[in-house]
Amino acid sequence: MTPKIITGKKGQGSKRGRGRPAVFDRAVALQAAMKLFWERGYEGTSFDDLISAMGISASSFYNSFGSKEALYCEATRSYLEWSGQWFFAILNDPSIDTKTAFARLFEATAEEFTRGDHPLGCMISLAGTHCAPGMSNIRDMMAEHRAFSESAMAARIRKGAADGDVSKNIDCDMLAAYYSAVARGLAVQARDGASREKLAQIGHLAMSAWPAG
Amino acid sequence: MTPKIITGKKGQGSKRGRGRPAVFDRAVALQAAMKLFWERGYEGTSFDDLISAMGISASSFYNSFGSKEALYCEATRSYLEWSGQWFFAILNDPSIDTKTAFARLFEATAEEFTRGDHPLGCMISLAGTHCAPGMSNIRDMMAEHRAFSESAMAARIRKGAADGDVSKNIDCDMLAAYYSAVARGLAVQARDGASREKLAQIGHLAMSAWPAG
DNA sequence: TTATTTTTGGTGTCATCGCTCCAAAAATCC
DNA sequence: GGATTTTTGGAGCGATGACACCAAAAATAA
Numbered sequence: 367m368t369p370k371i372i373t374g375k376k377g378q379g380s381k382r383g384r385g386r387p388a389v390f391d392r393a394v395a396l397q398a399a400m401k402l403f404w405e406r407g408y409e410g411t412s413f414d415d416l417i418s419a420m421g422i423s424a425s426s427f428y429n430s431f432g433s434k435e436a437l438y439c440e441a442t443r444s445y446l447e448w449s450g451q452w453f454f455a456i457l458n459d460p461s462i463d464t465k466t467a468f469a470r471l472f473e474a475t476a477e478e479f480t481r482g483d484h485p486l487g488c489m490i491s492l493a494g495t496h497c498a499p500g501m502s503n504i505r506d507m508m509a510e511h512r513a514f515s516e517s518a519m520a521a522r523i524r525k526g527a528a529d530g531d532v533s534k535n536i537d538c539d540m541l542a543a544y545y546s547a548v549a550r551g552l553a554v555q556a557r558d559g560a561s562r563e564k565l566a567q568i569g570h571l572a573m574s575a576w577p578a579g
Numbered sequence: 580m581t582p583k584i585i586t587g588k589k590g591q592g593s594k595r596g597r598g599r600p601a602v603f604d605r606a607v608a609l610q611a612a613m614k615l616f617w618e619r620g621y622e623g624t625s626f627d628d629l630i631s632a633m634g635i636s637a638s639s640f641y642n643s644f645g646s647k648e649a650l651y652c653e654a655t656r657s658y659l660e661w662s663g664q665w666f667f668a669i670l671n672d673p674s675i676d677t678k679t680a681f682a683r684l685f686e687a688t689a690e691e692f693t694r695g696d697h698p699l700g701c702m703i704s705l706a707g708t709h710c711a712p713g714m715s716n717i718r719d720m721m722a723e724h725r726a727f728s729e730s731a732m733a734a735r736i737r738k739g740a741a742d743g744d745v746s747k748n749i750d751c752d753m754l755a756a757y758y759s760a761v762a763r764g765l766a767v768q769a770r771d772g773a774s775r776e777k778l779a780q781i782g783h784l785a786m787s788a789w790p791a792g
Numbered sequence: 793t794t795a796t797t798t799t800t801g802g803t804g805t806c807a808t809c810g811c812t813c814c815a816a817a818a819a820t821c822c
Numbered sequence: 823g824g825a826t827t828t829t830t831g832g833a834g835c836g837a838t839g840a841c842a843c844c845a846a847a848a849a850t851a852a
Contacts, residue, residue: 387850388798424840544784550767557708599820627810638814
């Protein structure tokens with residue numbers, strides 16, 4: 367009944383201690399879990415699928431990651447850290463103006479959503495929209511992540527307005543909401559098998575809604 | 580092992596026969612199931628949730644609907660029949676031009692996605708994107724429905740090009756893919772709690788990408 | 793080497809899931 | 823009213839899901 371509290375990451379994460387060192391690479395195992403969650407979602411991924419893909423036993427899993435839900439949170443953070451690399455690099459590139467940043471964002475999105483070395487689309491856009499009651503924590507977490515990326519877009523547009531490369535008359539939050547919606551739609555299109563070219567052209571069309579300066 | 584084949588709808592569906600008539604209204608039960616599936620998705624909705632919401636017993640469920648998967652298909656058809664009402668009425672309204680039809684489509688979408696009498700967003704847009712292996716039939720079914728609505732949009736645009744109210748130089752399929760993506764994005768935004776006004780403004784912004792005649 | 797610390801495999805457990813069977817009950821037809 | 827046909831409630835089943843526990847194994851510190 368009393369839930370076991372995992373205070374800190376153990377396994378490969380702790381510094382070289384006394385006992386037997388873990389035989390598996392925690393980062394590699396986490397990455398494998400991330401891809402599975404990305405592909406199938408939280409509820410679509412079973413405990414057995416996870417430990418099998420991660421190449422560890424049930425007890426190692428429990429020792430190192432605490433629970434399926436804790437692992438999902440960690441995998442999500444890992445995904446965000448990874449996708450945030452290209453996302454924020456482009457969004458906040460100081461050498462380009464706001465509109466160009468968004469255009470490049472969608473070019474990169476078309477590429478990233480259709481790569482062969484990881485699942486199609488976006489782990490965040492597709493997750494936690496359709497879920498059982500009792501999964502509200504998961505749903506809320508993903509909604510927050512979506513809201514975060516939308517607000518990052520809004521901040522970039524506001525900066526553009528301050529810098530003078532975006533008209534001061536536009537509603538920055540609404541423009542960000544629009545491009546956020548387009549990104550979510552691209553994730554669904556990618557999942558349904560849309561080609562890189564198709565995604566790129568959708569993004570290009572979306573850019574033609576950019577308000578005139 | 581030999582799967583029980585449900586040849587036709589029984590229960591309230593069959594014409595007044597000999598035996599004891601069903602005590603529940605099949606259409607009402609189906610609608611309750613539809614709303615549950617719409618809210619939670621296929622995997623997020625349990626058998627017990629269903630029979631409880633439908634107000635019937637497990638055996639009545641099995642007698643009348645065959646299986647959870649068969650019910651899901653039927654609920655999906657029911658949803659499409661219902662949402663197709665407003666969708667195609669606007670898309671194929673002969674009294675308005677193509678661009679106006681799409682603008683009205685998004686106005687209606689903003690309203691329909693945020694009504695209090697049924698779940699938020701769209702049952703089709705959100706379903707079957709993140710699912711377990713073995714659910715490929717469900718995933719494929721939903722992807723087909725999405726492709727169908729996209730092709731209906733493309734057909735409307737092609738008709739517009741033929742009628743002369745859309746430029747003949749545009750790529751009709753690509754424009755449809757773009758508006759399809761926007762619709763998917765609106766469904767996610769609606770799920771995340773976006774207001775009707777926010778959705779309407781996103782749709783309005785999306786319309787400003789309409790190619791010049 | 794010995795003691796200590798930690799991981800590991802295997803097994804067990806409890807709940808849920810989706811389904812299935814069965815006999816009683818109820819309504820119609822003759 | 824009796825026979826027939828169908829629905830209904832309830833009990834139960836095999837599979838899966840997500841852990842949880844434990845004793846053996848392995849590696850380091852002393």
